[in-house]
Amino acid sequence: MDRPRRTDHDGLYQRPGSPFWWATWTDRTGHRTRRSTRTTNRRDAEAILAGWRLEAHRATDAQGLPVRTFDALMLAYLKGPSADKRADRDRYSAKHLYPAFTGRNLATLAPSDVRRYIDDRRAAGAQPGTINREIGLLSSALNYARREWDWAIPNPAAGRQLREPEGRVRWLSKEDATRLIQSAEAEPKAGHLADFIRLALHTGCRRDELLRLEWSRVNLDSRLLLLEAQHTKAARRRSVPLNATACRALASRIAFRLAHCPGSPWVFAHEDGSRIAACRRSFMSACRRAEITDFRIHDLRHTCAAWLVSGGVPLTEVRDLLGHSTIGMTERYAHLAPERVRAAVAILDVGDD
Structure with missing residues (x-):
């Protein structure tokens, strides 16, 4: 059977080059989200998608509160003050954060999400220093949004630094x-x-x-x-x-x-x-x-x-x-x-x- 490709309809699909099932859904505001389920099992992916749909439904409640998404946060933060100085390092870190958090409503971000991200990156072979920079970018962006934009969002990434080995010292004669x-x-x-x-x-x-x-x-x-x-x-x-x-x-x-x-x-x-x-x-x-x-x-x-x-x-x-x-x-x-x-x-x- 042919593998499903990327689609404009809600549901699950597989992307060329990725072993995982990807999900796409539209919330009540008309915002479409595409996100990796990080699993190769279809049934597990269906359960994850159902949870995300429920989460998106709850996020747009009767009070009409704005939904603060990871994508909106990163887009604004990476163009903000001092962005030019840190652009290369932050873009590299954001590249790894996006598959795990894209489309995510930041109001529902939990410590378990950050722990899962750390575990996945370690399993992929990323070093503690690399993971710390990625989690540090997420934490800095969340803190900036809370402080400068008055976003009422949590920061479960704060204080989750891994122990790093002693710094490398390589020098020439x-x-x-x-x-x-x-x-x-x-x-x-x-x-x-x-x-x-x-x-x-x-x-x-x-x-x-x-x-x-x-x-x-x-x-x-x-x-x-x-x-x-x-x-x-x-x-x-x-x-x-x-x-x-x-x-x-x-x-x-x-x-x-x-x-x-x-x-x-x-x-x-x-x-x-x-x-x-x-x-x-x-x-x-x-x-x-x-x-x-x-x-x-x-x-x-x-x-x-x-x-x-x-x-x-x-x-x-x-x-x-x-x-x-x-x-x-x-x-x-x-x-x-x-x-x-x-x-x-x-x-x-x-x-x-």
Whole structure:
């Protein structure tokens, strides 16, 4: 028998590429919802659909209260304040949230729904950090709607963070970094890549802090980059000092700008002046040529921190340079400065025969 396809009629159907039964129904307001039942058993799917229909019927009661749906929440929240800064990460998280919550009346959202989502994502192989970011997006959006839009909805996603393993610390030696930069200089379609890597290694800035950097926030006389609150993950302003290597990388970008796009406001721009939005593909290509494995763009920031701590810079100063919100985030690099701890325990030898 042929498999049912997507339909405009209420009922169950199966989508190509999905093993689950999908449901579609229309509530009394005329709003149509399509949603995965997350089950391959037809009878179970019919029972789930019946429950959703009853829920939708109850949601449009005699009081005529508006139905606040997950779809409406995400559509508005992802276009709201600070959306541009977090767009890539949040869009990725929302992509996983939608199949589980699309069409859902938020007034009926329960802790069991969030627990079920977490269990399903873990069964699919998602890591705790990934799931936490997804649940965190849902919680933040719900809180924002409650606070800013006066939506009378619960937030069962609050406080449901999973325990995450200790943060990854992958960094390069100076020799490996030199090889990576040389490989980046040979990247045929990414003339900016070597300068991007140099700046990341010598400022500790995050990827988007650099790719969204405007020339108006670069002061070569004072040798500083200015990052306002809206440009940083921690939403705190910070100034980033520039060493000689970082200044040379910026001088290279200035030469490119003068030759191709003198009116562009962006430090990392295409020849037409538009902003370079991503460099992951060319970065991974350079890593492969340099025979550097298991290394991501964010690890350039780890490398900067590792070099600083290994060179004896106090953790508090590393925290301030990198813009960590707490010293705890910086302490993941403490093991790279064993001399600091050795000097501390040496005090215990005083007066010992």
